Amino acid sequence: MTDLRLWIPESRLYTYPDVMVVAIPLVYAENRRDTITNPLIIAEVLSNSTESYYRGKKIEYYRSMSSFQEYILIDQYRNHVEQFSKTEEGKWLLSEFSNLEDNLYLSSVESGISLQDIYEEVEFEE
Numbered sequence: 001m002t003d004l005r006l007w008i009p010e011s012r013l014y015t016y017p018d019v020m021v022v023a024i025p026l027v028y029a030e031n032r033r034d035t036i037t038n039p040l041i042i043a044e045v046l047s048n049s050t051e052s053y054y055r056g057k058k059i060e061y062y063r064s065m066s067s068f069q070e071y072i073l074i075d076q077y078r079n080h081v082e083q084f085s086k087t088e089e090g091k092w093l094l095s096e097f098s099n100l101e102d103n104l105y106l107s108s109v110e111s112g113i114s115l116q117d118i119y120e121e122v123e124f125e126e
Helices: 051-055 057-063
Strands: 005-008 013-015 019-022 039-046 070-075 081-086 092-097 103-106 111-114
Touching: 013 057, 039 051, 039 057, 051 057, 057 070
Parallel strands: 039 070
Antiparallel strands: 005 013, 019 039, 070 081, 081 092, 103 111
């Protein structure tokens, strides 16, 4: 599904994450079929203009949602992915990956993806 919007009630914010994995059944905001409120995983691609916002206020907004379990930040300038995972105790753990052979395990959906797959066909500027 494309153009699926996320509503974050606590911050009263609508946003369009780069990638979302949502829980089933979908929970729609205000009975709108284009806006959900129950993401499990959100991934964002970092740029120079968005990095500080994604690492600061935006993750704070996302963490206010009870369904939210994993936050993935993908660097577009080098092979580097950061994964923030929510523990059963409600704490957030950071894992970092920089090797293309590394595998990112997404525990909330019991699946994984390699950095090789994430960066397939990406050519970095020298």
